[in-house]
Amino acid sequence: xxxxxxxxxxxxxxxxxxxxxxxxxxxxxxxxxxxxxxxxxxxxxxxxxxxxxxxxxxxxxxxxxxxxxxxxxxxxxxxxxxxxxxxxxxxxxxxxxxxxxxxxxxxxxxxxxxxxxxxxxxxxxxxxxxxxxxxxxxxxxxxxxxxxxxxxxxxxxxxxxxxxxxxxxxxxxxxxxxxxxxxxxxxxxxxxxxxxxxxxxxxxxxxxxxxxxxxxxxxxxxxxxxxxxxxxxxxxxxxxxxxxxxxxxxxxxxxxxxxxxxxxxxxxxxxxxxxxxxxxxxxxxxxxxxxxxxxxxxxxxxxxxxxxxxxxxxxxxxxxxxxxxxxxxxxxxxxxxxxxxxxxxxxxxxxxxxxxxxxxxxxxxxxxxxxxxxxxxxxxxxxxxxxxxxxxxxxxxxxxxxxxxxxxxxxxxxxxxxxxxxxxxxxxxxxxxxxxxxxxxxxxxxxxxxxxxxxxxxxxxxxxxxxxxxxxxxxxxxxxxxxxxxxxxxxxxxxxxxxxxxxxxxxxxxxxxxxxxxxxxxxxxxxxxxxxxxx
Numbered sequence: 001x002x003x004x005x006x007x008x009x010x011x012x013x014x015x016x017x018x019x020x021x022x023x024x025x026x027x028x029x030x031x032x033x034x035x036x037x038x039x040x041x042x043x044x045x046x047x048x049x050x051x052x053x054x055x056x057x058x059x060x061x062x063x064x065x066x067x068x069x070x071x072x073x074x075x076x077x078x079x080x081x082x083x084x085x086x087x088x089x090x091x092x093x094x095x096x097x098x099x100x101x102x103x104x105x106x107x108x109x110x111x112x113x114x115x116x117x118x119x120x121x122x123x124x125x126x127x128x129x130x131x132x133x134x135x136x137x138x139x140x141x142x143x144x145x146x147x148x149x150x151x152x153x154x155x156x157x158x159x160x161x162x163x164x165x166x167x168x169x170x171x172x173x174x175x176x177x178x179x180x181x182x183x184x185x186x187x188x189x190x191x192x193x194x195x196x197x198x199x200x201x202x203x204x205x206x207x208x209x210x211x212x213x214x215x216x217x218x219x220x221x222x223x224x225x226x227x228x229x230x231x232x233x234x235x236x237x238x239x240x241x242x243x244x245x246x247x248x249x250x251x252x253x254x255x256x257x258x259x260x261x262x263x264x265x266x267x268x269x270x271x272x273x274x275x276x277x278x279x280x281x282x283x284x285x286x287x288x289x290x291x292x293x294x295x296x297x298x299x300x301x302x303x304x305x306x307x308x309x310x311x312x313x314x315x316x317x318x319x320x321x322x323x324x325x326x327x328x329x330x331x332x333x334x335x336x337x338x339x340x341x342x343x344x345x346x347x348x349x350x351x352x353x354x355x356x357x358x359x360x361x362x363x364x365x366x367x368x369x370x371x372x373x374x375x376x377x378x379x380x381x382x383x384x385x386x387x388x389x390x391x392x393x394x395x396x397x398x399x400x401x402x403x404x405x406x407x408x409x410x411x412x413x414x415x416x417x418x419x420x421x422x423x424x425x426x427x428x429x430x431x432x433x434x435x436x437x438x439x440x441x442x443x444x445x446x447x448x449x450x451x452x453x454x455x456x457x458x459x460x461x462x463x464x465x466x467x468x469x470x471x472x473x474x475x476x477x478x479x480x481x482x483x484x485x486x487x488x489x490x491x492x493x494x495x496x497x498x499x500x501x502x503x504x505x506x507x508x509x510x511x512x513x514x515x516x517x518x519x520x521x522x523x524x525x526x527x528x529x530x531x532x533x534x535x
Contacts, residue, residue, distance in 0.1 A: 042327050045324065
């Protein structure tokens with residue numbers, strides 16, 4: 001009897017211990033802090049202009065290192081080759097046609113009602129921060145605890161212009177800004193001043209090191225990291241650099257890394273910068289607006305002058321590379337701060353951009369956004385994702401992905417709760433591709449503007465010129481559609497739309513576009529057209 005009592009007591013104690021252990025485990029699981037998310041973002045970064053992409057000139061040691069620790073997407077694409085629509089796709093998971101936002105200044109009921117990535121993180125008890133250029137609208141710009149912008153009118157918690165003015169460098173910044181606009185930025189003392197523009201929007205900055213927009217964005221991000229180190233809540237941070245977007249006004253420190261005095265074999269071979277492969281493409285082979293600009297139709301993008309004096313071209317291209325290198329420098333500072341705070345292994349890191357830049361390819365500067373939406377230089381964007389202990393280091397994938405995929409991916413990976421949505425996400429989660437190497441098996445994606453929809457397939461691309469009901473002057477249907485075979489024409493200099501051998505592929509891509517129209521009917525696009533008609 002005595003032994004039975006002892007056994008019962010021991011059994012009871014073991015049961016209590018196990019229950020307690022299980023409860024502690026459940027509580028630990030429930031209270032464990034979710035990973036942070038650091039979204040490093042640039043504006044207008046041509047995907048090929050990075051060291052790990054085997055570019056002959058680009059100096060990007062920090063992005064190279066990050067790529068070696070991450071999953072790298074070789075075929076990620078912008079939903080539109082311009083800032084706001086592309087950024088809003090990233091932040092809302094909706095295509096531009098759904099939002100009715102296919103240019104920078106459009107607003108619809110859909111943009112108003114959209115739920116932002118920041119709002120989703122806020123809904124999941126994250127601290128949310130945005131530093132640098134947001135360039136978002138409506139619901140896509142909600143959910144921030146702290147937002148510090150570049151522009152004076154958009155930084156609720158501070159902005160670069162106010163900061164640089166306090167540092168005593170407002171006139172130097174205005175000089176940079178005027179390289180494209182001929183005056184200082186809105187809100188500055190020079191907003192109405194007449195300051196000379198620069199050829200191809202390019203000149204050396206008068207700012208001192210540490211006082212650029214990129215330095216400001218990085219500084220604010222690093223302050224946040226130090227603050228978050230002891231926080232019991234995870235963070236989502238949109239650290240968004242203005243560059244390498246024009247005006248192309250690099251610091252001398254970074255421009256001096258590139259020899260622009262002559263064309264050569266590239267910086268990596270200690271030579272002059274290498275001439276872009278499609279630089280001398282004949283003007284007649286380009287779409288109408290690109291022809292117009294090539295012939296000197298724009299007072300800033302005076303390419304006619306630059307082709308007479310190619311030093312102007314080299315200054316611009318070297319300036320662009322220098323701006324990429326500056327962005328890379330500050331990416332490195334941010335990642336070093338994350339490492340020093342012992343937070344790198346508990347932080348998902350993403351690097352991407354909104355769209356690219358020609359950087360001299362096709363003999364073009366900037367993005368010529370009002371005249372095409374087809375070239376790889378503009379649509380193919382960098383996308384690097386590092387999920388600690390889950391992504392395969394340095395693994396490249398050729399799967400077709402686009403910016404609307406980012407939200408469903410993060411929701412999936414982090415098991416985030418999503419508030420009630422009026423408009424469901426339109427992308428696909430990349431979680432299984434990232435973590436389990438399972439293919440997406442996507443046949444195509446679409447990038448679309450008012451004047452041209454581009455269907456991007458695995459081996460080819462079709463740019464369909466559209467009737468432009470919103471801006472009839474930008475209706476390029478007379479020029480005709482554009483087709484490129486990626487295998488035989490990777491530089492996209494030969495439009496094969498009329499060649500018999502391409503017709504089967506062209507028909508397949510047209511059918512894909514019809515399928516896309518049915519799946520994503522463009523409710524906001526219709527609203528924007530109706531608003532235009534009413535006016």
